[in-house]
Amino acid sequence: MRHVIILPDLGQTTNEATIRQFLKKPGDNVSRGESILAVSTDKVEMEVESFANGYLRHWLVEEGALTSAMSPVAIITDTADEAYAETGEEEMSTPEPPKVESAAKAPVLSGTSGPVTAAPAARALAKERGIDLSNVQGTGPDGLITKADVLRFAEGSENSSESSTSADNRALAAMAATTIASKRDVPHFYATVDVSMSRAATFRSQWNHQHPDLHATYNDVLVLCAARSLRDSPRLNVSYNNGNYRQHKAADVFLVVSREPAMVLAPLGNPSATPFDVFLKDIRRATQMSAASQAEPLLAISNLGMFGVKQFSAIIPPGCTSALAIGTVREQPVLQNGTLENELVCSLTLSADHRVVDGVAAARFLERIQFHLNSPS
């Protein structure tokens, strides 16, 4: 029989520990209560003990890795030579790719899709009820699936009769889970600027006059300028996962698109590099969710300007580093050199993850959007 050893909840103030040293190697005999690895948190160095007698067969973590509490760390089997699955999953030999149920393949504000991580109690329950964990949305640290998530999923399935209502409920539940997880785990901060849209408006009206079949909206111009600003702001194009930072090269973005009842994220690959007409075709295709994409966006762009919303702050989708919220483009009187002028302005609010980005980087990014709005092409 196979036993999956987890990193226990270490209490105090942390949910994470760094794997310091393996005290056993695969093949070693271990007994219940024996220490198998040393870990450290920001407060303490300690050892993790096996709860089972048997043989250590496989490490599921590497030395030096930052690991979340309740994640699987090792596999122990009762006998030295029995066959076993090398994953932290229960009874699964190969991790299956996450399944997306309906035709719309877009993640419902769920961002990343890596291997499934789940608490042992969640796995046990899922196994008992025959639930495929890859369909369950995790709300624990870094998307860990908890027992409550499985229960919520099971409840949703029981109530469903393939009606649109239950699919709606699932989409809403997924939105609830991801936004809660993001607000809880990601230290958001916000910066707002009013940008002048005058030059962008001139550019847009000229473009639309010349291209009656391919009209551009203010949103198109703003998305393009934001993507160009992201290209100029490598500090923002960094992902964070479990203490690891990764610099992204392509300035990919997500467009937040309304799909009743929830919104979905439409990826748009490196739009800053394409000519404006190609860009406009790409963005139309992206919002219809018809294009496959290799993009790994870290910036999500949301626009409520068409509803007259002046300004709002977005929640950063899981896996992203920042979110740009675009308000309505409006006329506003401004004082320029002592005279009152009529100016076309738009309020932009950036929500950023302070584990990755600081205020100066956020401010420079917003400043750079104005630069591109002043010289559209």
Added chain:
Amino acid sequence: MSPPSIAKSKQVTNDQRTSLFRQLLLCRRFEERVYYLFLEGRMPGTIHQAQGQEACAVGVCSALIRGDVVTSTHRPHQHAVARGLSINSLMAELFAKTTGCCHGKGGSMHLGSLEDGMLPAVAIVGGAIPLAAGLGLAFKYRKTGNIVACFFGDGATNIGSFHEGLNIAAIWDLPVVFACENNRYGASTAIEKVTRVPHLSDRAAAYGLPGFTVDGNDVEAVYDAMQKATKRARDGKGPTFLELETYRLCGHSRSDPGHYRPKEEVQYWKERDPIVRYEAFCVAEGVLSAQEVQEIKASVEKELDDGVAFAEASPNPQPEDVLNDVYA
């Protein structure tokens, strides 16, 4: 070097010895079971355990009668087990189930049930000492003949409420036994680093109380000392301070590996394990045969298996229960 033998009490019968041994074992195995449930990720939260201190809990609680009340600390598992709260209700409480002794709302650090003679534990260090004095005042006022056994650790003896509680209990001759489990460390701080007097029992003199230092890893020595203290309390002569010298073989909490303690010191105390000592004593005295010891061990495991099964099968509290049991 072999550990000192048990100070055989004249007041304990062989039947009682069997019961004391089973209680000691139940306390130890309960702690161990909880620990492994925690490692497996089946039990939530963090825990403060007291492996090695069983003789204090069992020796003190065995001297109590119906109606007496125990107050406890952030490390209350053994106090609850020894006071006779059911394993089912304790396990269910640790699993945060409605069938728990506090309906799942107390958890590890607030175990208790007043009907069963244990005030739900107060996890603030020294926090229960004035409450124990208050309970003692109630018993005295109502002339119930009952007493309070107030558990606290060595760390609590440097807390303000220790001074207030002991002083008021002393001046009003309240029926309280102050049972200080001196496990030598307040979290990770050695007691000699924060206290000048060699024995904590010396402090009793400051309040005009009798104070005794007792081998807290000898269940019969604790029981004997407790018998004298409870008699004094029931006779209206006032409180007693017992310093029970013991050792926690585990860390302060789940996140504490206990590296601040010298290996030799841990080894010294492992050799004085109260359960190993008492088992050897009972077998040597002919109280228990090896066969009977095995039977007791099996029955303890069964009781814990049943407790875990009961807890896991019990219902979770519902949102509408949230305002029940709330007084303000």
